[in-house]
Amino acid sequence: MKHYTSINDIDNIDAWIDEAKIIKANPLKHLGLGQNKTLGLLFFNSSLRTRLSTQKAALNLGMNPIVMNVSGDAWGLEFEDGTVMNGNTAEHIKEAAAVVSQYCDIIAVRAFPTLTDKAKDESEQVMRAFMEYASVPIVNMESATGHPLQGLTDALTISEFKTKAKPKVVLSWAPHIKALPHAVANSFTQVMQKMDVEFVIANPEGYDLNPEIIGDTPIYHNQEEAFKDADFIYTKNWSSYEDYGKVINTDPNWMITKAKLGNAKFMHCLPVRRNVVVEDAVLDSNSAIVIEQANNRTYAAQLVLKKLLVNV
Ligand SMILES: NCCC[C@H](NC(=O)CCC(=O)O)C(=O)O
Numbered sequence: 001m002k003h004y005t006s007i008n009d010i011d012n013i014d015a016w017i018d019e020a021k022i023i024k025a026n027p028l029k030h031l032g033l034g035q036n037k038t039l040g041l042l043f044f045n046s047s048l049r050t051r052l053s054t055q056k057a058a059l060n061l062g063m064n065p066i067v068m069n070v071s072g073d074a075w076g077l078e079f080e081d082g083t084v085m086n087g088n089t090a091e092h093i094k095e096a097a098a099v100v101s102q103y104c105d106i107i108a109v110r111a112f113p114t115l116t117d118k119a120k121d122e123s124e125q126v127m128r129a130f131m132e133y134a135s136v137p138i139v140n141m142e143s144a145t146g147h148p149l150q151g152l153t154d155a156l157t158i159s160e161f162k163t164k165a166k167p168k169v170v171l172s173w174a175p176h177i178k179a180l181p182h183a184v185a186n187s188f189t190q191v192m193q194k195m196d197v198e199f200v201i202a203n204p205e206g207y208d209l210n211p212e213i214i215g216d217t218p219i220y221h222n223q224e225e226a227f228k229d230a231d232f233i234y235t236k237n238w239s240s241y242e243d244y245g246k247v248i249n250t251d252p253n254w255m256i257t258k259a260k261l262g263n264a265k266f267m268h269c270l271p272v273r274r275n276v277v278v279e280d281a282v283l284d285s286n287s288a289i290v291i292e293q294a295n296n297r298t299y300a301a302q303l304v305l306k307k308l309l310v311n312v
């Protein structure tokens with residue numbers, strides 16, 4: 001594996017989950033692997049979990065992490081080819097990626113979508129530019145269309161908490177006041193499609209995800225119907241894909257409540273807005289496994305870094 005930028009980079013999910021569990025049982029076993037290697041973490045957006053767990057993963061492998069908030073702290077970066085750079089951008093990604101590659105053995109990047117320019121977001125302009133102009137492996141820490149470190153974490157968490165061979169997993173949209181990206185929902189969908197689970201999606205009309213990602217996965221516009229006999233309810237808000245980036249519905253009836261949850265476990269990538277996306281009674285109960293889920297971010301990242309370190 002040269003880069004880790006998509007769930008498609010996982011060649012065998014079951015083998016990856018097994019290896020992540022082995023790493024989790026003995027996280028410092030490969031402390032020598034990353035010795036004298038540097039991981040650069042570049043953030044164009046806010047983060048708590050990704051920023052800390054990916055550094056923690058690097059430290060567990062003996063790597064040295066260096067972190068930069070690109071937006072605000074670095075020079076404005078230009079991604080278009082042939083631009084006359086007499087505006088707000090001071091440095092082209094061609095130079096920036098080449099320079100950072102000399103300081104880092106692996107570069108991890110977080111760059112959210114515009115949610116206004118669908119074509120630009122779907123082209124994954126930022127992630128692709130790093131892959132093209134950096135000379136070292138690239139890790140996606142949430143891009144315009146995917147969050148594969150989160151997806152891998154979620155697969156590991158479901159594997160740990162399942163109580164039957166083939167659990168039913170529901171991805172449910174929930175309301176939010178802001179227009180949010182599709183990345184988490186996309187990567188979760190893609191990774192569930194690789195696993196031995198019964199997977200369905202619940203969202204209001206107008207909120208169907210990219211049909212190319214949904215594939216054969218059943219979509220319910222009735223949340224109650226989708227939740228029947230669910231073992232895991234994974235909740236996430238996303239903005240409309242059809243009416244790209246728009247908030248077209250904030251119906252509070254889609255919020256996750258204790259009554260709706262039944263015997264299912266509640267998952268969310270976090271951060272989550274209490275009593276908008278999910279009520280307190282869910283998050284404050286034993287049915288919520290969001291803290292354990294967030295803990296697994298370290299081991300998912302450690303597995304990815306371990307696989308990439310073999311080639312650097
Ligand atoms: N990395 C996990 C989620 C990040 C982002 N959430 C957010 O922007 C929430 C912001 C807020 O609630 O104001 C998203 O949905 O992709």
Ligand SMILES: NC(=O)OP(=O)(O)O
Nearest residue numbers: 047048049050269270
């Ligand atoms: N789940 C997740 O990616 O969290 P952060 O946005 O805080 O990194």
